[in-house]
Amino acid sequence: MAKVGNVSVIKRVGAVEAAATALREMVAAGKWADRLPGTRVLAGQLGVSQPTVQLALLELAKDGVLESAGERKAYRVKSRGASLSKESGPKGKRVILLTHQAIERTAESGRQVMEMLHRMLTPAGWQVDYRIVDFLHARTPHRSWDDLIGAEPGEQVVALFGRPALAEWAVKRGVKIIFLGGVTDGFEVPVVAVRSANLLAEAYRRLIALGHRRIVTQLCDRPQSYIDSMREAARMELEAAGLPYSPAYHTPDSEYLRPDVSWSIMESLFKRERPTALVLLDWRELVTAICFLSKIGLKVPEDVSVVLLNDQANAEWFQPPLARFKFPIARMARRLKAWLEGKWDPDGLRVGVAAEWVPGESIAPPPKG
Known part of the structure; x- marks a missing residue:
């Protein structure tokens, strides 16, 4: 510092x-x-x-x-014989912040929590190391992670958007790990997260109350357990309003998250039965959706309402103002810090924190006819 x-x-x-x-x-x-x-x-x-x-x-x-x-x-x-790190911190005060790609390329909310956690830990004498390991699509633990992550048994790791294979690796290696978002599929690894299914349910409730029936949420390149929870949330909200639910229409998925894949799904849906509302998981999908709507001559929210299940620092540039969720960045960082300091133990549980609904002006009643 x-x-x-x-x-x-x-x-x-x-x-x-x-x-x-x-x-x-x-x-x-x-x-x-x-x-x-x-x-x-x-x-x-x-x-x-x-x-x-x-x-x-x-x-x-x-x-x-x-x-x-x-x-x-x-x-x-x-x-x-060179040192493992340019800085050496007191024994027992080292934490590894693990991401699947360069932190500046990660989702805004996750990056903000990681950076705030760093700012909280450094003045308290912690050595904060960053590691980049592409664990996102791994189905089983990789032996190379032992070297790439570099965590000794008992050392602490905070992983952004963790996955079951990473949880399994940590449990088997005796590495103390906590996920900031992600899924564990039964492995006893604590998770601090805003539950996406809860956000989806709230977005659907608000859209249904405005009269929407044809609401679409793409679930591309997500873990199966995540897809299942999101589909259950969408199904429950639609059926509670007396509306039929079709997984292939309301919550289509794909193994890949690429612009051409997202675009192709949109083309197929709009040819089948034009959606009146889109609930999007991240900024990349939002950009693709807006470009698609612009190309076919539809406006937000007059023709199609749009909700983002996340937040971005540059969301304020969106016109009309974007309906979205603001994440409790400071609260999540404090939870992680308390876990690292041994002041809080969720005992392998998923700890959900609530996000704040930001109304924006990108949703409206569906067009008539």
Whole structure:
């Protein structure tokens, strides 16, 4: 932590430094006897881009951990004795903040909680390390996670949007882990989260009260348990209003979350029976939906109402003002900090926190006819 005048400034650890830290630990653990793999292989292992890996390798070369064998040639191990991290904190005061991609690319609410947690911990003497591991689509634990995450038994990890395979890995390795959002599928890992199914139910209730019947929520590239809970929430709200529920129409899903997949689903639905409301899970899906509506000449909310089950710092730029949910960032960060300090133990339970409905102006009664 540096100081500017009398003000303390917490250094933000980006993707390059997180990748450099992971590589430093792997070198020190003896993962490579001499020569490292190429940047493409390393990028795949770390879940970052090749340019990020190249910059991380340059950092390690500057620190004397690696040496360059020349242009277009792999780096060599120079010293395994280099420290695992540029900073060393008191024993028992180290936490790893784990994400599946560079933190600046993660969902706004999750990034804000992680950054606030960092700001809370650093003045209290905690060493905060970041790791990037692509665990999001893993079906089983990967042995490479032992090196990539670098957590010893008993050490503490906060994982953003955790998954069952990661929970299984932590339980088997004796790593103390807590998820900030995500699913565990029965593994005894605590989760602090805003429950998406509750937000979906509230959004559907509000839309149904306005007269909407054809409400659509895409569930692309989500865990099956998440899909099941969201479909149950949609079904209950629609049937409570005496309306039929069709999973294929109201809550379509796909194994992939890509612009072309989302676009194709929208084309199919609007040809079948035009939705009057869209409830979207994240900002990427919102952008695709707005572009699609614009292309076919429909307006928000006159023709189609729109709700975002999240919040974004740039949501204020949306016109009309976006109906969405504001997450309790500070409350979630305080929960995580209390868990790390041993002051709060949810005992492997999912702890839900409530989000605030932001009405906006992107919803209205459905068009007549």
